[in-house]
Amino acid sequence: MYGFRSDPAATGIGVAFTHRWGGVSEGPFEALNLGRTDLDHSASVVENFARLRDSLAVDSVHVVHQVHGTTVHEVTTEEAAGWSPTSPLGDGAPGQDPLPVADAVVTGVPGAAIAIRVADCLPVLLAAPRERLVAAVHAGRVGLLSGVVQATIEAMRRRGAGEISAWIGPHICGDCYEVPATMAAHAAEILPATAARTTWGTPAIDLAAGAVAVLAEAGIGVEHVGPCTRTDPSYFSHRSDPAAGRQAGVIWIAR
Numbered sequence: 001m002y003g004f005r006s007d008p009a010a011t012g013i014g015v016a017f018t019h020r021w022g023g024v025s026e027g028p029f030e031a032l033n034l035g036r037t038d039l040d041h042s043a044s045v046v047e048n049f050a051r052l053r054d055s056l057a058v059d060s061v062h063v064v065h066q067v068h069g070t071t072v073h074e075v076t077t078e079e080a081a082g083w084s085p086t087s088p089l090g091d092g093a094p095g096q097d098p099l100p101v102a103d104a105v106v107t108g109v110p111g112a113a114i115a116i117r118v119a120d121c122l123p124v125l126l127a128a129p130r131e132r133l134v135a136a137v138h139a140g141r142v143g144l145l146s147g148v149v150q151a152t153i154e155a156m157r158r159r160g161a162g163e164i165s166a167w168i169g170p171h172i173c174g175d176c177y178e179v180p181a182t183m184a185a186h187a188a189e190i191l192p193a194t195a196a197r198t199t200w201g202t203p204a205i206d207l208a209a210g211a212v213a214v215l216a217e218a219g220i221g222v223e224h225v226g227p228c229t230r231t232d233p234s235y236f237s238h239r240s241d242p243a244a245g246r247q248a249g250v251i252w253i254a255r
C-alpha cells in the first residue's frame with residue numbers, strides 16, 4: 001500500500017506515500033487508485049479510500065480538485081466533521097459537495113489526513129510538528145514554477161509555523177522527464193535547479209531538485225525523496241500510461 005510511511009509516534013505527525021498496490025480498482029487503475037473519480041468506478045475509489053483511512057487510523061482523508069494553481073485550501077474542524085466516506089468523490093457522488101479547487105492543503109485538525117493525488121507530478125508534504133500544523137502540495141511543472149510551494153510555506157507561516165520539515169514523494173525524475181528545449185529553458189530561467197537532461201541526452205526538468213531549492217531557500221530541510229514513477233512499476237505514471245490511476249501523498253496530525 002505504501003512506498004514510504006513514517007511512524008507518527010515519534011513526532012505526532014504521520015507521513016505516507018501510497019503506491020498502486022493494495023486496492024480494488026481494475027485495468028489502468030489497478031489497484032489502489034485514489035483519483036480519476038470521473039473514470040474509475042465510484043465504489044472502487046470509495047473502498048480504496050476506506051482502506052487508506054483504516055490503515056492510517058485517521059478519521060478522514062481530505063482531497064481537493066487540483067488544477068495546477070497556487071491556491072491553498074485549509075481543512076477546518078467544521079470541514080473535517082462534515083467528511084463522509086464518499087466525500088473524496090466530490091460532486092461525482094449524488095448529493096455531495098464539489099471538492100475545493102486548490103493545489104495545496106493545510107490543516108491543524110488532528111486525525112484529519114490531507115492528501116494530494118499524483119501520477120508523475122511531485123507531491124510535497126510539510127509539517128511544523130511543534131505548532132501541530134501540516135500541509136500537502138501538488139507541485140507539477142506548472143505549479144512548481146508558479147510558486148505553489150512558496151504559497152504553501154507562507155500559508156503555514158501565517159498560521160504560526162516555526163520549524164518546518166518536508167518530504168518529497170514519488171515523481172517523474174530528472175533523468176526521465178523529457179520536455180521541449182524551450183520549456184526546459186523557461187523552467188531553468190525561473191528555477192535554475194530544475195535544469196536537467198534525460199539519460200538519452202535530451203532537455204529535461206528535474207522537479208524534485210527545483211522543490212529542494214525552493215525549500216532550502218525557506219530554510220526547510222528534506223527528510224525523504226521518493227523514487228521515479230516512470231521507471232518503478234509500483235507507481236502510477238501518466239507518462240507511461242495516460243489512462244493511469246493516481247497515488248497519493250498523505251500527511252496527518254496524530255489524534
Ligand SMILES: [Zn+2]
Binds near residue numbers: 173174177228229
Ligand atoms: Zn526516472
